[in-house]
Amino acid sequence: xxxxxxxxxxxxxxxxxxxxxxxxxxxxxxxxxxxxxxxxxxxxxxxxxxxxxxxxxxxxxxxxxxxxxxxxxxxxxxxxxxxxxxxxxxxxxxxxxxxxxxxxxxxxxxxxxxxxxxxxxxxxxxxxxxxxxxxxxxxxxxxxxxxxxxxxxxxxxxxxxxxxxxxxxxxxxxxxxxxxxxxxxxxxxxxxxxxxxxxxxxxxxxxxxxxxxxxxxxxxxxxxxxxxxxxxxxxxxxxxxxxxxxxxxxxxxxxxxxxxxxxxxxxxxxxxxxxxxxxxxxxxxxxxxxxxxxxxxxxxxxxxxxxxxxxxxxxxxxxxxxxxxxxxxxxxxxxxxxxxxxxxxxxxxxxxxxxxxxxxxxxxxxxxxxxxxxxxxxxxxxxxxxxxxxxxxxxxxxxxxxxxxxxxxxxxxxxxxxxxxxxxxxxxxxxxxxxxxxxxxxxxx
Amino acid sequence: xxxxxxxxxxxxxxxxxxxxxxxxxxxxxxxxxxxxxxxxxxxxxxxxxxxxxxxxxxxxxxxxxxxxxxxxxxxxxxxxxxxxxxxxxxxxxxxxxxxxxxxxxxxxxxxxxxxxxxxxxxxxxxxxxxxxxxxxxxxxxxxxxxxxxxxxxxxxxxxxxxxxxxxxxxxxxxxxxxxxxxxxxxxxxxxxxxxxxxxxxxxxxxxxxxxxxxxxxxxxxxxxxxxxxxxxxxxxxxxxxxxxxxxxxxxxxxxxxxxxxxxxxxxxxxxxxx
Ligand code: SF4
Numbered sequence: 001x002x003x004x005x006x007x008x009x010x011x012x013x014x015x016x017x018x019x020x021x022x023x024x025x026x027x028x029x030x031x032x033x034x035x036x037x038x039x040x041x042x043x044x045x046x047x048x049x050x051x052x053x054x055x056x057x058x059x060x061x062x063x064x065x066x067x068x069x070x071x072x073x074x075x076x077x078x079x080x081x082x083x084x085x086x087x088x089x090x091x092x093x094x095x096x097x098x099x100x101x102x103x104x105x106x107x108x109x110x111x112x113x114x115x116x117x118x119x120x121x122x123x124x125x126x127x128x129x130x131x132x133x134x135x136x137x138x139x140x141x142x143x144x145x146x147x148x149x150x151x152x153x154x155x156x157x158x159x160x161x162x163x164x165x166x167x168x169x170x171x172x173x174x175x176x177x178x179x180x181x182x183x184x185x186x187x188x189x190x191x192x193x194x195x196x197x198x199x200x201x202x203x204x205x206x207x208x209x210x211x212x213x214x215x216x217x218x219x220x221x222x223x224x225x226x227x228x229x230x231x232x233x234x235x236x237x238x239x240x241x242x243x244x245x246x247x248x249x250x251x252x253x254x255x256x257x258x259x260x261x262x263x264x265x266x267x268x269x270x271x272x273x274x275x276x277x278x279x280x281x282x283x284x285x286x287x288x289x290x291x292x293x294x295x296x297x298x299x300x301x302x303x304x305x306x307x308x309x310x311x312x313x314x315x316x317x318x319x320x321x322x323x324x325x326x327x328x329x330x331x332x333x334x335x336x337x338x339x340x341x342x343x344x345x346x347x348x349x350x351x352x353x354x355x356x357x358x359x360x361x362x363x364x365x366x367x368x369x370x371x372x373x374x375x376x377x378x379x380x381x382x383x384x385x386x387x388x389x390x391x392x393x394x395x396x397x398x399x400x401x402x403x404x405x406x407x408x409x410x411x412x413x414x415x416x417x418x419x420x421x422x423x424x425x426x427x428x429x430x431x432x433x434x435x436x437x438x439x440x441x442x443x444x445x
Numbered sequence: 446x447x448x449x450x451x452x453x454x455x456x457x458x459x460x461x462x463x464x465x466x467x468x469x470x471x472x473x474x475x476x477x478x479x480x481x482x483x484x485x486x487x488x489x490x491x492x493x494x495x496x497x498x499x500x501x502x503x504x505x506x507x508x509x510x511x512x513x514x515x516x517x518x519x520x521x522x523x524x525x526x527x528x529x530x531x532x533x534x535x536x537x538x539x540x541x542x543x544x545x546x547x548x549x550x551x552x553x554x555x556x557x558x559x560x561x562x563x564x565x566x567x568x569x570x571x572x573x574x575x576x577x578x579x580x581x582x583x584x585x586x587x588x589x590x591x592x593x594x595x596x597x598x599x600x601x602x603x604x605x606x607x608x609x610x611x612x613x614x615x616x617x618x619x620x621x622x623x624x625x626x627x628x629x630x631x632x633x634x635x636x637x638x639x640x641x642x643x644x645x646x647x648x649x650x651x652x653x654x655x656x657x658x659x660x661x662x663x664x665x666x667x668x669x670x671x672x673x674x675x676x677x678x679x680x681x682x683x684x685x686x687x688x689x690x691x692x693x694x695x696x697x698x699x700x701x702x703x704x705x706x707x708x709x710x711x712x713x714x715x716x717x718x719x
Contacts, residue, residue, distance in 0.1 A: 082626040101630045104609035106591045108579045109627055130626045133581050134662030145496035149515060149656045153583040199588075215596065216451070219458060222597055230471050235683065236585050239517040247517075441583050444624075 003027075004037045008052040011298035011312070014382070015391050015407045016058040018066050026380070026391070032319060034380065047073040053415060054301025080129040080444055089125050091115040097426065101130045108440035112429070119425045124418050131444035139404040144169060144243055147401045151392075152238045155408040155442020159192040159237040160385030161392075164406070168392040169243040172379030175371075179362040181245040186322055187357050188237045188246075189383070190350040191228045195221060196386035197305075197343040197350075198269065200437040204340055205276065207431045208285040213276040220269040227261055230254065245367035259358045266351030273344040277337075286337035290420040290432035293334055302416050303409045304388020305342045306436055310334035316384035323353065336435040373399050385409060387439065408442030458596040465598060465685040466534045473518035474530035477706065478509050480548045480555060482527035491520055491527065497656060505551055511536075511544040511705055512652040515680040535701040537677045537690030539564055541652070541668065544678055546705030558704025564674055567641040568615065569696030572604035575645075576614035576638065580631050581663055582621030586648035586681040590618055593684035605691050611635075616643035616674070616694060618687075622654040623664035635671055643674040643694050648682040655680065 007013065007027035014034060015026040023039040039045060047070035049056040059070040060079045070076065078084040094115040101109035109130040115123040135154055139147050151165040152158040163185055170177060177185075198221040205214035225235055232240035232248045240247055250258065276282060292302070297310035307314055308330050315328035329345040331338035373396065380393040388409030395403045413436060420432050468474055476499075488507055492500045499513040500520075521528040538544055539562045547556040579587045593600045594607065608614050611634045623631060635644070646667040649655040654665035667673055677690035692698040701708050 080626075101627065102576075102578055102611075102634050106577045106579075106587050106607055108582065108584050108587060109630065130630070131579075131581055131621075131624055132626055132662055133622060133624055133657050134660040135657075137662075138657065138660045146656070149496055153585075153650075153656060156584040156588075158583075158585070216455075218595055219455065222592065222595055225592075226469070229469065233471055233473055233518065234516070235472075235589075236681070238680070239515065439584060441581070444626075 001039075005048070007037075008048065008054065009298075011054065011301050013052075013054050013058075013301050014389070015393070015405065016055065016062060017393065017405045018062055018068060019403075020066075023062075023068075026393070034382070041068060044069040044071050046071055050074045052301075053299055054412070056415070057411065078129070080132040082129055086127065088113050088127070089123065091123050094122060110440050114426060114429075116426055119427070121421045121424050121426055121429070124421045126414050126418055128414065128440060129444050131441040133441075133445070135445040136404055136406065139401050142401050144399055144401070147404065148242060151406070153441075154406060154445060155387075155390075155410060156439040157192055157196065157385045157387065157390070157442075159188045159240065160383050160390045161406075161408075162238070162241040163189060164381050164383040164390045164392040165394070165404075166241050166243045167381035167383065168379045168394045169396065170368075170379070171381055172377035172394060172396050173243075173371075173373055175244050175368045177245060177368050178365050180249075180364045181366040181368075182322060183357050183361055184246050184248070184250075184366065185241060187354060188228065188232060188240055189385075190354050190357070191224065191231070192237055193386040194347050194350050195224055195228065196437075197347050198224065200434065201273065201340060201343050201347075203434045203437065204286070204336070204431065205282075207434055208281065210276065210279070210281060213272060213279075216272045217269060217276075220265050220272075223261075224265055227258055227265070231258060244370070245365075249366045255358060255361060259355070262351065262354050262358070266348070266355075270348055270351070273347065277340060277344055282340075283337065285431065286340060286435075287333070287335060289336045289428055290424060290435060291333065291335045292416050292420050294332070296419055297334065297416070300415050300419070301412050302388075303412050304385070305339060305346065306388065306413045306416055309338040309342045316382055316389055322357075336431060339435040376402075387437075387442075388413060406445070408439060408445070410438040410440070410442040413438055414443055459599045459602070460597055462685075462688070465688065468532045468534055473516050473521070474532040475511060475516070475536070476509060476514060476520050477529040477531045478507070478546045478548050478555075479527050479529055480553050482524065483507055483548060483550070487524055487527045491524060494519055494523055505549065506556070507548045507550055509546040509705065510653070511546070511678050511702075512541075512649050512676070513655060513658075514678075515649070515655070531707050533701065533707055534683055534685040535689045535698070536679070536686050537675050537693045538700055538702050539675055539693070541673075541676060542704070543700070543702050544652070544676060544705055555704065555706065561700040561703050564694050564696055565641070565643070566696065568643045568674070568694055570604075570615065572606070573615045573691065573695050574606050574608045574613055575616050575618050575691075576609075576611040576634065577607055577618045577620070578627075578631055578634050580619055580621040580627035580651075580667075581624030581657070582648065582650055583681075586620035586650065586679075589679075589681045589684050590620070590647060590687060593687045595684075598684045598688060600688055600691065603688070603692060603697075604695075611637040612639065614638050614642070616645060617671075618645050618647050619667045619671075620647045620651050622650045622657040622660075623667055623670060625662055625664065628664055628670065631667075631670065644671050645675045645677060645690050645694060646673045647677045647687060647690070649678055649680045652676050652678060
């Protein structure tokens with residue numbers, strides 16, 4: 001318990017899982033790597049959510065899925081199950097504004113309940129679950145090819161999810177992936193990150209009415225998507241990664257053309273972003289809006305750019321030998337501007353890594369040697385996706401998935417939105433929401 | 446000044462429909478069954494190889510359901526004699542059955558499909574406003590709809606717009622397998638849309654649930670709940686295919702996939718302002 005509380009107070013929770021009769025807290029070690037802290041539980045377990053809000057949704061999900069009661073949970077209510085009644089936080093004497101699940105834009109469904117005094121938001125509650133498709137349950141008993149298709153549809157980031165599942169399987173089986181495939185995987189992962197980040201940035205510029213920057217960034221984004229498709233055959237990099245290797249293998253010509261194209265796109269968008277993020281209109285609309293402090297970010301257990309914009313220097317690529325040397329992009333403001341700066345700087349960083357990966361692409365096979373899978377095995381993996389850490393844990397029986405547990409970064413970051421909007425004006429909500437740009441499907445699974 | 450210079454340098458991005466409908470050389474096309482290549486062994490191997498269960502065998506008949514194809518290209522790589530390729534993005538259809546290729550195994554030929562149904566004339570309007578409803582979608586079909594409005598595809602030039610409220614909409618664009626938790630919201634959005642109204646199912650998930658088919662948490666297709674006018678296959682549906690679907694709904698292009706196979710482009714499609 002002490003080890004758990006220490007890890008939680010430092011914001012090192014990765015996932016929570018239950019396999020009767022054991023609760024398993026996956027936490028990051030203080031130095032490096034993961035450890036699993038176990039706790040016996042049959043009908044109840046002590047809730048830690050009051051002190052550590054990072055556990056709030058994890059405990060609710062567990063209660064909902066296994067009927068295990070978290071004793072002392074401050075606000076126990078359903079997460080994905082809409083059959084059960086859902087009591088919103090009781091806020092009296094304020095005007096309530098309900099928004100969603102169907103929104104005004106082209107976006108996934110979710111419900112936001114604002115309690116406002118005039119224009120000012122005093123409290124906001126996020127209610128999700130509308131996207132719940134039963135994905136984890138659906139994975140059980142599937143072959144790996146089918147499980148991969150599901151993983152690619154779990155959240156907004158197909159490459160990161162496919163990679164995380166593939167790596168979990170490789171960890172379970174002890175498969176060594178050839179160097180060329182390792183580097184190619186990171187090439188598509190970085191392309192996906194840039195594509196996502198440029199989407200967040202173009203959305204932010206649109207929301208403040210800066211159409212010129214939105215169009216220019218959007219144009220580069222569309223051309224970049226073309227390069228991802230050129231490499232993998234798919235506009236979102238699906239069908240590209242499998243356990244043991246990759247399904248694509250660029251020839252020399254493709255590699256050179258990709259390198260040239262990315263070089264130009266990186267330069268072009270870099271110049272636009274640098275100018276745009278200094279524009280007085282941008283500073284005026286984004287600075288001091290939607291702040292999340294470092295202490296809040298740690299308590300909520302935020303990951304990815306949202307955490308780094310609040311001063312937490314954490315990026316899983318720090319531990320990846322292929323990225324060395326690596327220093328995470330960190331800002332301290334925690335506001336919309338800080339998040340935009342992190343996206344922008346990470347775009348530049350990713351283009352630089354792409355240049356290096358493509359220049360030093362090893363030759364050789366793109367698949368590991370095939371070997372018969374062991375009758376039973378377990379493995380986990382973590383991947384730094386554009387939105388933060390994607391976590392997969394699988395138990396395999398032969399080449400079938402007996403059980404899978406996955407956590408999309410959005411599941412950890414949604415609560416940040418509730419904190420960020422407090423005290424802000426209602427019309428700023430779309431902008432603040434866009435600055436996190438979270439996946440609804442990834443959270444609801 | 447810089448901005449002006451950059452704009453001039455960028456030039457015109459919008460592409461003609463002819464160009465948009467052409468699949469890029471590096472993207473795999475849609476699989477097309479070759480009746481003479483379908484020996485019993487090949488049929489069995491195809492069913493085992495396809496990760497998403499797009500092939501099905503019934504007594505006397507072999508089928509390929511494009512709404513379950515995730516376009517991985519593996520079937521054609523493994524069995525080029527049994528699978529050809531259809532390279533087109535004009536793939537929107539008005540009937541679910543037009544996404545299914547059926548081979549009569551006894552005759553060794555395709556089962557002939559009846560001529561496709563036209564879309565409803567009351568929606569053949571010069572402009573159409575759409576409300577998008579994402580119902581359990583991964584977010585990528587939604588993203589492709591948004592990209593259909595970017596300068597490259599520019600759906601606005603055909604009079605198509607996405608509006609904030611169903612009250613202002615002529616039709617719904619629905620993505621996703623319809624999660625149980627979105628069922629009610631989708632129904633209510635439909636009820637709030639004034640008549641005459643259309644429904645476009647965008648992407649494989651919206652057509653028949655794709656990989657989510659069978660999950661108790663999803664309805665498994667928009668047409669289980671609402672009358673669907675146009676189906677746009679794809680995983681996710683690509684922006685030009687979505688454009689084709691919207692043009693089909695507004696009566697400005699002909700349907701090209703019939704019984705899952707591509708028909709020749711007719712004179713009608715020349716009528717669209719390119
Ligand atoms: S392309 Fe892939 S998903 Fe489509 S039918 Fe062939 S094997 Fe199945």
